[in-house]
Amino acid sequence: xxxxxxxxxGVSGHTAATFAKKWLGNEHEVVVVxxxxxxxWIPSNIWVGVGEMKKEDVVFPLAGVxxxxxxxxxxxxxxxxxxxxxxxxxxxxxxxEYTGQNKEGQTEEVTYDYLINATGPKLNFGATPGLDxxxxxSVCTADHAVHANEELQKVFExxxxxxxxxxxxxxxxxxxxxxxxxxxxxxxxHEAKKAGIRDNLDIKWISNESFLGDFGMGGMHLNxxxxxxxxxxxxxxxxxxxxxxxxxxxxxxxxxxxxxxxxLLDGTMGEEEFDFAMLIPPFAGVGLKAFNKNGEDxxxxxxxxxxxxxxxxxxxxxxxxxxxxSDWPRTLQNPTYQNIFAVGIAFAxxxxxxxxxxxxxxxxxxxxxxxxxxxxxxxxxxVAHSIVDMIRGASQPTHTACMSEMGAACVASAGKGFFTGxxxxxxxxxxxxxxxxxxxxxxxxxxxTGEIGLAGHWIKHLLHFAFxxxxxxxxxxxxxxx
Amino acid sequence: xxxxxxxxIQPYSPQAGTMIPTKFRKFLRTCVIWQFIRFIAINIKMxxxxxxxxx
Numbered sequence: 001x002x003x004x005x006x007x008x009x010g011v012s013g014h015t016a017a018t019f020a021k022k023w024l025g026n027e028h029e030v031v032v033v034x035x036x037x038x039x040x041w042i043p044s045n046i047w048v049g050v051g052e053m054k055k056e057d058v059v060f061p062l063a064g065v066x067x068x069x070x071x072x073x074x075x076x077x078x079x080x081x082x083x084x085x086x087x088x089x090x091x092x093x094x095x096x097e098y099t100g101q102n103k104e105g106q107t108e109e110v111t112y113d114y115l116i117n118a119t120g121p122k123l124n125f126g127a128t129p130g131l132d133x134x135x136x137x138s139v140c141t142a143d144h145a146v147h148a149n150e151e152l153q154k155v156f157e158x159x160x161x162x163x164x165x166x167x168x169x170x171x172x173x174x175x176x177x178x179x180x181x182x183x184x185x186x187x188x189x190h191e192a193k194k195a196g197i198r199d200n201l202d203i204k205w206i207s208n209e210s211f212l213g214d215f216g217m218g219g220m221h222l223n224x225x226x227x228x229x230x231x232x233x234x235x236x237x238x239x240x241x242x243x244x245x246x247x248x249x250x251x252x253x254x255x256x257x258x259x260x261x262x263x264l265l266d267g268t269m270g271e272e273e274f275d276f277a278m279l280i281p282p283f284a285g286v287g288l289k290a291f292n293k294n295g296e297d298x299x300x301x302x303x304x305x306x307x308x309x310x311x312x313x314x315x316x317x318x319x320x321x322x323x324x325x326s327d328w329p330r331t332l333q334n335p336t337y338q339n340i341f342a343v344g345i346a347f348a349x350x351x352x353x354x355x356x357x358x359x360x361x362x363x364x365x366x367x368x369x370x371x372x373x374x375x376x377x378x379x380x381x382x383v384a385h386s387i388v389d390m391i392r393g394a395s396q397p398t399h400t401a402c403m404s405e406m407g408a409a410c411v412a413s414a415g416k417g418f419f420t421g422x423x424x425x426x427x428x429x430x431x432x433x434x435x436x437x438x439x440x441x442x443x444x445x446x447x448x449t450g451e452i453g454l455a456g457h458w459i460k461h462l463l464h465f466a467f468x469x470x471x472x473x474x475x476x477x478x479x480x481x482x
Numbered sequence: 483x484x485x486x487x488x489x490x491i492q493p494y495s496p497q498a499g500t501m502i503p504t505k506f507r508k509f510l511r512t513c514v515i516w517q518f519i520r521f522i523a524i525n526i527k528m529x530x531x532x533x534x535x536x537x
Contacts, residue, residue: 243490378536425524447527449527454517459525
Protein backbone atom coordinates (compact mmCIF):
# COMPACT_ATOMS: atom_id res chain seq x y z
CA UNK A 1 0.00 0.00 0.00
CA UNK A 2 1.37 3.39 -1.02
CA UNK A 3 0.64 6.62 0.79
CA UNK A 4 0.10 9.97 -0.92
CA UNK A 5 0.25 12.98 1.37
CA UNK A 6 -1.23 16.27 0.15
CA UNK A 7 -0.19 19.39 2.02
CA UNK A 8 -2.99 21.93 1.61
CA UNK A 9 -6.72 21.63 1.08
CA GLY A 10 -7.42 24.59 -1.21
CA VAL A 11 -8.48 24.41 -4.86
CA SER A 12 -5.40 22.55 -6.13
CA GLY A 13 -4.81 20.34 -3.08
CA HIS A 14 -8.46 19.36 -2.71
CA THR A 15 -8.69 18.55 -6.43
CA ALA A 16 -5.52 16.44 -6.29
CA ALA A 17 -6.54 14.56 -3.15
CA THR A 18 -10.11 13.80 -4.20
CA PHE A 19 -9.20 12.60 -7.69
CA ALA A 20 -6.25 10.56 -6.42
CA LYS A 21 -8.47 8.83 -3.87
CA LYS A 22 -11.16 8.16 -6.46
CA TRP A 23 -8.62 6.57 -8.82
CA LEU A 24 -6.63 4.70 -6.16
CA GLY A 25 -9.61 3.39 -4.20
CA ASN A 26 -8.97 1.63 -0.90
CA GLU A 27 -5.88 -0.06 -2.26
CA HIS A 28 -3.77 2.96 -1.33
CA GLU A 29 -3.90 5.75 1.20
CA VAL A 30 -4.45 9.49 0.65
CA VAL A 31 -3.76 11.90 3.51
CA VAL A 32 -4.63 15.60 3.45
CA VAL A 33 -2.84 17.91 5.87
CA UNK A 34 -4.42 21.36 6.05
CA UNK A 35 -4.62 23.83 8.93
CA UNK A 36 -8.14 24.80 7.93
CA UNK A 37 -11.30 23.08 9.08
CA UNK A 38 -13.28 24.56 6.19
CA UNK A 39 -13.00 24.70 2.44
CA UNK A 40 -13.46 28.16 0.94
CA TRP A 41 -14.67 29.03 -2.58
CA ILE A 42 -12.40 32.07 -2.69
CA PRO A 43 -13.84 33.73 -5.85
CA SER A 44 -17.09 34.41 -3.98
CA ASN A 45 -15.32 36.13 -1.06
CA ILE A 46 -15.83 39.31 -3.07
CA TRP A 47 -19.56 39.06 -2.52
CA VAL A 48 -19.05 38.41 1.20
CA GLY A 49 -16.93 41.56 1.25
CA VAL A 50 -19.85 43.72 0.09
CA GLY A 51 -22.52 41.95 2.13
CA GLU A 52 -24.15 40.13 -0.79
CA MET A 53 -23.25 36.72 0.62
CA LYS A 54 -22.58 35.37 4.08
CA LYS A 55 -19.50 33.46 5.14
CA GLU A 56 -21.58 30.27 5.37
CA ASP A 57 -22.38 30.60 1.65
CA VAL A 58 -18.71 30.30 0.64
CA VAL A 59 -17.32 27.72 3.09
CA PHE A 60 -18.15 24.20 4.23
CA PRO A 61 -16.53 21.80 6.75
CA LEU A 62 -13.90 19.50 5.26
CA ALA A 63 -14.08 16.67 7.80
CA GLY A 64 -17.36 15.16 6.57
CA VAL A 65 -16.36 15.31 2.91
CA UNK A 66 -13.02 13.61 3.53
CA UNK A 67 -14.64 10.98 5.77
CA UNK A 68 -17.09 10.19 2.95
CA UNK A 69 -14.27 9.97 0.42
CA UNK A 70 -12.09 7.77 2.63
CA UNK A 71 -9.35 10.39 2.83
CA UNK A 72 -7.29 10.60 6.02
CA UNK A 73 -7.74 14.23 7.09
CA UNK A 74 -5.33 15.88 9.51
CA UNK A 75 -6.23 19.42 10.55
CA UNK A 76 -2.66 20.53 10.93
CA UNK A 77 -0.04 22.69 9.30
CA UNK A 78 2.96 21.14 7.63
CA UNK A 79 6.17 22.33 9.24
CA UNK A 80 9.02 20.51 7.52
CA UNK A 81 9.84 17.95 4.85
CA UNK A 82 12.34 15.14 5.40
CA UNK A 83 12.66 13.57 1.95
CA UNK A 84 15.36 11.09 3.02
CA UNK A 85 13.83 10.30 6.38
CA UNK A 86 15.89 10.76 9.52
CA UNK A 87 18.22 8.73 11.68
CA UNK A 88 15.18 7.38 13.52
CA UNK A 89 12.79 7.09 10.60
CA UNK A 90 13.90 5.31 7.42
CA UNK A 91 10.98 6.54 5.32
CA UNK A 92 10.45 10.01 3.89
CA UNK A 93 8.15 12.03 6.10
CA UNK A 94 6.77 15.46 6.90
CA UNK A 95 6.31 16.91 10.34
CA UNK A 96 2.97 18.46 11.09
CA GLU A 97 1.57 20.55 13.93
CA TYR A 98 -2.13 20.15 14.66
CA THR A 99 -4.42 23.16 14.63
CA GLY A 100 -7.63 21.27 15.41
CA GLN A 101 -9.22 17.86 16.02
CA ASN A 102 -8.58 18.39 19.76
CA LYS A 103 -4.84 17.97 19.21
CA GLU A 104 -3.89 21.66 18.93
CA GLY A 105 -0.14 22.16 19.21
CA GLN A 106 0.74 18.45 19.03
CA THR A 107 3.36 17.49 16.46
CA GLU A 108 3.58 14.29 14.47
CA GLU A 109 5.64 12.68 11.70
CA VAL A 110 3.60 11.57 8.68
CA THR A 111 5.44 9.27 6.30
CA TYR A 112 4.80 9.37 2.57
CA ASP A 113 5.58 7.61 -0.67
CA TYR A 114 4.44 10.59 -2.73
CA LEU A 115 4.04 14.18 -1.57
CA ILE A 116 2.09 17.05 -3.14
CA ASN A 117 2.80 20.57 -1.93
CA ALA A 118 -0.41 22.57 -2.38
CA THR A 119 0.09 24.87 0.56
CA GLY A 120 -0.92 28.04 -1.28
CA PRO A 121 0.49 31.39 -0.23
CA LYS A 122 1.41 33.05 2.98
CA LEU A 123 -0.38 36.41 2.98
CA ASN A 124 2.68 38.54 3.57
CA PHE A 125 1.11 41.59 5.24
CA GLY A 126 4.42 42.24 6.98
CA ALA A 127 6.12 43.16 3.70
CA THR A 128 4.68 46.70 3.84
CA PRO A 129 5.04 48.67 7.07
CA GLY A 130 1.59 49.30 8.49
CA LEU A 131 -0.26 46.86 6.23
CA ASP A 132 -0.49 44.42 9.14
CA UNK A 133 -1.80 47.01 11.59
CA UNK A 134 -5.48 46.79 10.68
CA UNK A 135 -5.71 50.20 9.00
CA UNK A 136 -6.77 48.45 5.80
CA UNK A 137 -8.80 45.31 5.08
CA SER A 138 -8.43 42.38 2.67
CA VAL A 139 -10.77 39.87 1.01
CA CYS A 140 -8.24 37.03 0.75
CA THR A 141 -10.07 34.75 3.19
CA ALA A 142 -13.74 34.41 4.12
CA ASP A 143 -13.06 35.89 7.56
CA HIS A 144 -11.18 38.81 6.02
CA ALA A 145 -14.12 39.40 3.69
CA VAL A 146 -16.59 39.41 6.60
CA HIS A 147 -14.46 42.02 8.36
CA ALA A 148 -14.11 44.03 5.13
CA ASN A 149 -17.88 44.19 4.79
CA GLU A 150 -18.30 45.34 8.39
CA GLU A 151 -15.90 48.22 7.77
CA LEU A 152 -17.43 48.99 4.38
CA GLN A 153 -20.92 49.29 5.83
CA LYS A 154 -19.64 51.86 8.35
CA VAL A 155 -18.29 53.95 5.49
CA PHE A 156 -21.51 53.52 3.50
CA GLU A 157 -23.42 54.78 6.54
CA UNK A 158 -21.19 57.83 6.85
CA UNK A 159 -21.51 58.46 3.11
CA UNK A 160 -25.20 59.18 3.59
CA UNK A 161 -24.23 62.54 5.05
CA UNK A 162 -20.67 63.34 3.92
CA UNK A 163 -18.06 62.50 1.32
CA UNK A 164 -15.96 59.37 1.90
CA UNK A 165 -12.77 58.17 0.21
CA UNK A 166 -12.33 54.54 -0.77
CA UNK A 167 -9.03 53.10 -1.95
CA UNK A 168 -8.80 49.63 -3.47
CA UNK A 169 -5.83 47.78 -4.94
CA UNK A 170 -2.49 46.22 -4.08
CA UNK A 171 -0.50 46.87 -0.92
CA UNK A 172 3.00 46.33 -2.27
CA UNK A 173 5.00 46.69 -5.48
CA UNK A 174 5.31 42.90 -5.92
CA UNK A 175 1.71 41.83 -5.44
CA UNK A 176 -0.32 39.46 -7.53
CA UNK A 177 -4.09 38.82 -7.47
CA UNK A 178 -5.09 42.16 -9.01
CA UNK A 179 -8.24 40.37 -10.22
CA UNK A 180 -9.67 40.13 -6.70
CA UNK A 181 -9.13 43.84 -6.12
CA UNK A 182 -10.59 44.56 -9.57
CA UNK A 183 -13.75 42.67 -8.66
CA UNK A 184 -13.97 44.33 -5.28
CA UNK A 185 -13.74 47.90 -6.54
CA UNK A 186 -16.49 47.34 -9.11
CA UNK A 187 -18.72 45.53 -6.62
CA UNK A 188 -18.34 48.40 -4.16
CA UNK A 189 -19.22 50.87 -6.90
CA HIS A 190 -22.26 48.78 -7.84
CA GLU A 191 -23.43 48.51 -4.22
CA ALA A 192 -22.92 52.24 -3.67
CA LYS A 193 -25.18 53.00 -6.62
CA LYS A 194 -27.82 50.63 -5.26
CA ALA A 195 -27.60 52.33 -1.87
CA GLY A 196 -27.96 55.78 -3.47
CA ILE A 197 -24.67 57.07 -2.05
CA ARG A 198 -22.43 56.87 -5.12
CA ASP A 199 -22.14 60.66 -5.43
CA ASN A 200 -20.68 60.85 -1.94
CA LEU A 201 -17.93 58.34 -2.61
CA ASP A 202 -14.55 59.01 -4.21
CA ILE A 203 -13.39 55.55 -5.24
CA LYS A 204 -9.81 55.16 -6.39
CA TRP A 205 -7.71 52.26 -7.67
CA ILE A 206 -4.04 51.85 -6.76
CA SER A 207 -1.94 49.01 -8.14
CA ASN A 208 1.52 47.85 -9.13
CA GLU A 209 0.47 47.19 -12.73
CA SER A 210 2.29 49.35 -15.28
CA PHE A 211 -1.01 49.62 -17.16
CA LEU A 212 -4.61 48.95 -16.26
CA GLY A 213 -5.63 45.48 -17.40
CA ASP A 214 -2.17 43.90 -16.94
CA PHE A 215 -3.52 41.48 -14.28
CA GLY A 216 -0.05 40.03 -13.76
CA MET A 217 -0.04 38.29 -17.12
CA GLY A 218 1.19 41.13 -19.28
CA GLY A 219 -2.37 42.02 -20.25
CA MET A 220 -3.97 40.37 -23.23
CA HIS A 221 -5.23 41.27 -26.67
CA LEU A 222 -8.82 40.80 -27.75
CA ASN A 223 -10.54 40.91 -31.12
CA UNK A 224 -13.25 43.54 -30.91
CA UNK A 225 -14.94 45.60 -33.65
CA UNK A 226 -12.45 44.62 -36.32
CA UNK A 227 -9.43 45.48 -34.19
CA UNK A 228 -7.09 43.45 -32.02
CA UNK A 229 -6.91 45.67 -28.97
CA UNK A 230 -5.07 45.57 -25.65
CA UNK A 231 -6.90 44.81 -22.40
CA UNK A 232 -5.58 48.25 -21.31
CA UNK A 233 -8.19 49.90 -23.51
CA UNK A 234 -11.05 47.84 -22.14
CA UNK A 235 -9.96 48.22 -18.51
CA UNK A 236 -9.51 51.99 -18.85
CA UNK A 237 -12.90 52.17 -20.53
CA UNK A 238 -14.60 50.37 -17.66
CA UNK A 239 -12.89 52.47 -14.97
CA UNK A 240 -13.80 55.66 -16.84
CA UNK A 241 -17.39 54.60 -17.36
CA UNK A 242 -17.81 53.83 -13.65
CA UNK A 243 -16.02 57.07 -12.68
CA UNK A 244 -13.12 55.40 -10.90
CA UNK A 245 -9.76 57.16 -10.83
CA UNK A 246 -6.56 55.16 -10.93
CA UNK A 247 -2.97 55.26 -9.73
CA UNK A 248 -0.83 52.63 -11.43
CA UNK A 249 2.81 51.56 -11.31
CA UNK A 250 2.63 52.11 -7.54
CA UNK A 251 4.54 50.43 -4.75
CA UNK A 252 2.72 51.11 -1.48
CA UNK A 253 5.60 51.49 0.96
CA UNK A 254 3.82 52.58 4.15
CA UNK A 255 0.33 52.50 5.56
CA UNK A 256 -0.90 54.67 8.40
CA UNK A 257 -4.36 55.25 9.82
CA UNK A 258 -6.27 56.83 6.94
CA UNK A 259 -3.25 57.28 4.67
CA UNK A 260 -1.03 55.29 2.33
CA UNK A 261 2.35 56.36 0.99
CA UNK A 262 3.61 55.08 -2.33
CA UNK A 263 6.39 55.27 -4.87
CA LEU A 264 5.67 55.32 -8.59
CA LEU A 265 7.61 53.76 -11.44
CA ASP A 266 8.96 57.19 -12.39
CA GLY A 267 10.48 57.48 -8.91
CA THR A 268 8.08 60.12 -7.59
CA MET A 269 6.48 59.68 -4.19
CA GLY A 270 2.84 60.20 -3.40
CA GLU A 271 0.22 59.69 -0.74
CA GLU A 272 -3.50 59.00 -0.66
CA GLU A 273 -5.94 59.50 2.18
CA PHE A 274 -8.76 57.05 2.70
CA ASP A 275 -11.74 56.33 4.91
CA PHE A 276 -11.81 52.70 3.76
CA ALA A 277 -9.06 50.77 1.99
CA MET A 278 -8.80 47.20 0.78
CA LEU A 279 -5.23 46.41 -0.19
CA ILE A 280 -4.18 42.93 -1.27
CA PRO A 281 -0.93 41.82 0.42
CA PRO A 282 1.96 40.25 -1.49
CA PHE A 283 2.22 36.46 -1.43
CA ALA A 284 5.15 34.35 -0.22
CA GLY A 285 5.72 30.65 0.39
CA VAL A 286 4.35 29.37 3.70
CA GLY A 287 7.82 28.91 5.17
CA LEU A 288 8.22 25.14 5.00
CA LYS A 289 11.68 23.86 5.86
CA ALA A 290 13.44 20.76 4.52
CA PHE A 291 16.05 18.60 6.22
CA ASN A 292 18.24 15.70 5.13
CA LYS A 293 18.79 12.43 6.98
CA ASN A 294 21.39 14.04 9.25
CA GLY A 295 19.08 16.89 10.17
CA GLU A 296 20.94 19.43 8.01
CA ASP A 297 18.87 22.20 6.46
CA UNK A 298 18.35 21.55 2.73
CA UNK A 299 15.53 24.08 2.27
CA UNK A 300 17.46 25.92 -0.44
CA UNK A 301 17.70 22.69 -2.48
CA UNK A 302 13.94 22.27 -2.63
CA UNK A 303 12.57 25.78 -2.32
CA UNK A 304 13.26 29.03 -4.16
CA UNK A 305 14.26 32.04 -2.01
CA UNK A 306 10.64 33.28 -2.01
CA UNK A 307 9.56 30.05 -0.29
CA UNK A 308 7.86 28.46 -3.28
CA UNK A 309 8.85 24.93 -4.28
CA UNK A 310 11.19 24.28 -7.20
CA UNK A 311 9.73 22.11 -9.95
CA UNK A 312 10.67 21.20 -13.52
CA UNK A 313 10.95 24.82 -14.68
CA UNK A 314 13.88 26.65 -16.23
CA UNK A 315 14.99 28.95 -13.42
CA UNK A 316 17.97 30.23 -15.38
CA UNK A 317 16.18 32.12 -18.16
CA UNK A 318 17.66 35.44 -17.07
CA UNK A 319 16.42 38.71 -18.53
CA UNK A 320 12.92 39.31 -19.90
CA UNK A 321 14.24 39.19 -23.47
CA UNK A 322 15.28 35.55 -22.95
CA UNK A 323 12.01 34.29 -21.53
CA UNK A 324 10.30 31.47 -23.35
CA UNK A 325 7.02 29.64 -22.89
CA SER A 326 9.07 26.46 -22.47
CA ASP A 327 10.58 27.84 -19.24
CA TRP A 328 7.31 26.98 -17.49
CA PRO A 329 6.98 23.65 -15.67
CA ARG A 330 5.00 20.80 -17.24
CA THR A 331 4.97 17.88 -14.81
CA LEU A 332 5.39 20.00 -11.63
CA GLN A 333 7.82 17.41 -10.28
CA ASN A 334 10.64 18.48 -7.99
CA PRO A 335 13.93 17.96 -9.87
CA THR A 336 15.77 16.53 -6.84
CA TYR A 337 13.08 14.35 -5.31
CA GLN A 338 10.99 12.62 -7.94
CA ASN A 339 8.22 11.73 -5.50
CA ILE A 340 7.56 15.37 -4.57
CA PHE A 341 5.32 17.68 -6.63
CA ALA A 342 4.02 21.24 -6.17
CA VAL A 343 0.77 22.65 -7.56
CA GLY A 344 -1.22 25.87 -7.54
CA ILE A 345 0.43 28.83 -5.87
CA ALA A 346 2.95 26.57 -4.09
CA PHE A 347 5.24 25.98 -7.10
CA ALA A 348 7.97 28.48 -7.88
CA UNK A 349 7.35 30.13 -11.26
CA UNK A 350 10.47 30.41 -13.43
CA UNK A 351 9.93 34.15 -13.74
CA UNK A 352 7.06 36.66 -13.82
CA UNK A 353 4.73 36.91 -16.80
CA UNK A 354 4.51 40.72 -16.76
CA UNK A 355 7.69 42.54 -17.73
CA UNK A 356 9.81 43.36 -14.64
CA UNK A 357 10.12 47.08 -14.01
CA UNK A 358 11.73 49.20 -11.34
CA UNK A 359 11.76 52.85 -10.38
CA UNK A 360 14.92 54.97 -10.77
CA UNK A 361 15.41 54.33 -7.02
CA UNK A 362 15.71 50.61 -7.74
CA UNK A 363 12.34 49.65 -6.27
CA UNK A 364 10.84 46.73 -8.15
CA UNK A 365 7.24 47.48 -9.15
CA UNK A 366 5.48 44.85 -11.23
CA UNK A 367 2.86 42.14 -10.71
CA UNK A 368 3.97 38.60 -9.93
CA UNK A 369 2.27 35.73 -11.81
CA UNK A 370 -1.31 34.89 -10.91
CA UNK A 371 -2.43 31.28 -10.54
CA UNK A 372 -6.18 31.37 -10.55
CA UNK A 373 -8.64 28.57 -9.82
CA UNK A 374 -8.79 26.87 -13.19
CA UNK A 375 -5.02 26.43 -13.75
CA UNK A 376 -4.55 25.46 -10.09
CA UNK A 377 -7.23 22.77 -10.27
CA UNK A 378 -5.87 21.49 -13.59
CA UNK A 379 -2.41 21.19 -12.06
CA UNK A 380 -3.86 19.31 -9.09
CA UNK A 381 -5.68 16.85 -11.32
CA UNK A 382 -2.73 16.30 -13.68
CA VAL A 383 -0.32 15.65 -10.81
CA ALA A 384 -2.82 13.30 -9.13
CA HIS A 385 -3.06 11.39 -12.42
CA SER A 386 0.73 11.15 -12.73
CA ILE A 387 1.17 9.94 -9.16
CA VAL A 388 -1.57 7.32 -9.54
CA ASP A 389 0.22 6.05 -12.66
CA MET A 390 3.59 6.07 -10.89
CA ILE A 391 2.15 4.13 -7.96
CA ARG A 392 0.98 1.60 -10.54
CA GLY A 393 4.40 1.31 -12.11
CA ALA A 394 5.05 4.28 -14.41
CA SER A 395 8.65 5.43 -14.13
CA GLN A 396 7.89 9.12 -14.60
CA PRO A 397 4.97 11.57 -14.61
CA THR A 398 2.42 10.74 -17.29
CA HIS A 399 0.38 13.95 -17.28
CA THR A 400 1.25 17.60 -17.68
CA ALA A 401 -0.36 20.91 -16.79
CA CYS A 402 1.74 23.74 -18.14
CA MET A 403 0.60 27.35 -17.84
CA SER A 404 2.07 28.13 -21.24
CA GLU A 405 0.05 25.28 -22.79
CA MET A 406 -3.24 25.72 -20.99
CA GLY A 407 -5.90 28.38 -21.10
CA ALA A 408 -7.89 29.96 -18.34
CA ALA A 409 -11.47 31.06 -18.12
CA CYS A 410 -11.88 33.92 -15.71
CA VAL A 411 -15.10 35.60 -14.71
CA ALA A 412 -14.57 38.87 -12.84
CA SER A 413 -17.65 40.21 -11.13
CA ALA A 414 -18.46 43.89 -11.63
CA GLY A 415 -21.63 43.83 -9.52
CA LYS A 416 -24.13 41.26 -8.23
CA GLY A 417 -27.79 41.03 -9.18
CA PHE A 418 -29.82 38.54 -11.22
CA PHE A 419 -31.01 41.27 -13.62
CA THR A 420 -28.67 44.15 -12.76
CA GLY A 421 -25.36 42.36 -12.21
CA UNK A 422 -22.47 42.31 -14.66
CA UNK A 423 -19.17 40.48 -14.92
CA UNK A 424 -16.27 40.46 -17.32
CA UNK A 425 -16.16 36.96 -18.81
CA UNK A 426 -12.67 36.34 -20.16
CA UNK A 427 -10.89 33.46 -21.79
CA UNK A 428 -7.17 33.50 -22.38
CA UNK A 429 -5.07 30.93 -24.22
CA UNK A 430 -2.42 30.23 -23.20
CA UNK A 431 -2.11 31.82 -19.75
CA UNK A 432 1.59 32.45 -20.28
CA UNK A 433 2.15 34.05 -23.70
CA UNK A 434 4.01 31.96 -26.24
CA UNK A 435 5.57 34.45 -28.64
CA UNK A 436 7.17 31.71 -30.76
CA UNK A 437 3.88 29.94 -31.42
CA UNK A 438 1.77 33.11 -31.55
CA UNK A 439 4.06 35.90 -32.80
CA UNK A 440 2.99 39.42 -31.95
CA UNK A 441 0.60 39.14 -29.05
CA UNK A 442 1.71 35.74 -27.72
CA UNK A 443 -1.74 34.21 -27.56
CA UNK A 444 -4.32 32.51 -29.76
CA UNK A 445 -6.63 35.41 -30.57
CA UNK A 446 -9.52 33.10 -31.47
CA UNK A 447 -9.43 31.69 -27.92
CA UNK A 448 -8.63 34.93 -26.08
CA THR A 449 -11.86 36.80 -25.58
CA GLY A 450 -13.61 39.09 -23.15
CA GLU A 451 -16.91 40.84 -22.72
CA ILE A 452 -18.84 42.40 -19.90
CA GLY A 453 -22.49 41.79 -19.22
CA LEU A 454 -25.21 40.04 -17.28
CA ALA A 455 -24.30 36.70 -18.89
CA GLY A 456 -20.93 36.87 -17.17
CA HIS A 457 -22.64 37.41 -13.84
CA TRP A 458 -24.91 34.42 -14.40
CA ILE A 459 -21.86 32.29 -15.21
CA LYS A 460 -19.99 33.46 -12.10
CA HIS A 461 -22.99 32.70 -9.91
CA LEU A 462 -23.48 29.32 -11.57
CA LEU A 463 -19.81 28.49 -11.05
CA HIS A 464 -20.20 29.35 -7.36
CA PHE A 465 -22.78 26.59 -6.94
CA ALA A 466 -21.12 24.17 -9.38
CA PHE A 467 -17.68 24.28 -7.75
CA UNK A 468 -19.00 24.01 -4.21
CA UNK A 469 -21.07 21.02 -5.41
CA UNK A 470 -17.95 19.52 -6.95
CA UNK A 471 -15.80 20.18 -3.87
CA UNK A 472 -18.40 18.50 -1.67
CA UNK A 473 -18.12 15.43 -3.93
CA UNK A 474 -21.85 15.38 -4.57
CA UNK A 475 -23.28 13.16 -7.33
CA UNK A 476 -21.71 13.85 -10.71
CA UNK A 477 -18.83 15.87 -9.24
CA UNK A 478 -16.30 14.41 -11.65
CA UNK A 479 -18.34 15.66 -14.61
CA UNK A 480 -17.83 19.29 -13.65
CA UNK A 481 -14.61 20.39 -15.36
CA UNK A 482 -11.78 22.14 -13.54
CA UNK B 483 -24.95 68.61 -28.01
CA UNK B 484 -22.74 66.35 -25.94
CA UNK B 485 -23.70 62.73 -25.62
CA UNK B 486 -25.00 61.97 -22.13
CA UNK B 487 -22.68 59.03 -21.55
CA UNK B 488 -19.59 61.23 -21.92
CA UNK B 489 -20.61 64.14 -19.71
CA UNK B 490 -18.52 63.07 -16.73
CA ILE B 491 -15.28 62.92 -18.71
CA GLN B 492 -12.81 65.78 -18.09
CA PRO B 493 -10.82 66.93 -21.13
CA TYR B 494 -7.17 65.87 -21.05
CA SER B 495 -7.74 63.58 -18.06
CA PRO B 496 -6.65 59.92 -18.34
CA GLN B 497 -10.33 59.05 -18.70
CA ALA B 498 -10.60 61.23 -21.81
CA GLY B 499 -8.09 59.03 -23.61
CA THR B 500 -10.23 55.92 -23.63
CA MET B 501 -13.48 54.69 -25.13
CA ILE B 502 -16.79 55.08 -23.33
CA PRO B 503 -19.70 52.75 -24.08
CA THR B 504 -22.80 54.24 -25.66
CA LYS B 505 -26.26 54.04 -24.12
CA PHE B 506 -27.14 51.21 -26.51
CA ARG B 507 -24.02 49.22 -25.61
CA LYS B 508 -24.84 49.60 -21.92
CA PHE B 509 -28.42 48.55 -22.57
CA LEU B 510 -27.22 45.36 -24.24
CA ARG B 511 -25.15 44.46 -21.16
CA THR B 512 -28.26 43.84 -19.10
CA CYS B 513 -30.77 43.03 -21.90
CA VAL B 514 -31.97 39.59 -20.80
CA ILE B 515 -32.65 38.23 -24.32
CA TRP B 516 -29.26 39.34 -25.69
CA GLN B 517 -27.46 38.20 -22.57
CA PHE B 518 -29.08 34.78 -22.74
CA ILE B 519 -27.63 34.40 -26.22
CA ARG B 520 -24.24 35.58 -24.93
CA PHE B 521 -24.54 33.16 -22.00
CA ILE B 522 -24.76 30.27 -24.47
CA ALA B 523 -21.95 31.67 -26.63
CA ILE B 524 -19.58 32.27 -23.70
CA ASN B 525 -20.24 28.80 -22.31
CA ILE B 526 -19.40 27.25 -25.68
CA LYS B 527 -16.17 29.28 -25.83
CA MET B 528 -15.20 28.24 -22.32
CA UNK B 529 -15.95 24.59 -23.05
CA UNK B 530 -13.71 24.70 -26.13
CA UNK B 531 -10.99 26.33 -24.04
CA UNK B 532 -11.24 23.63 -21.38
CA UNK B 533 -11.08 20.87 -24.00
CA UNK B 534 -8.02 22.50 -25.57
CA UNK B 535 -6.30 22.90 -22.19
CA UNK B 536 -6.57 19.33 -20.88
CA UNK B 537 -3.63 17.16 -21.84
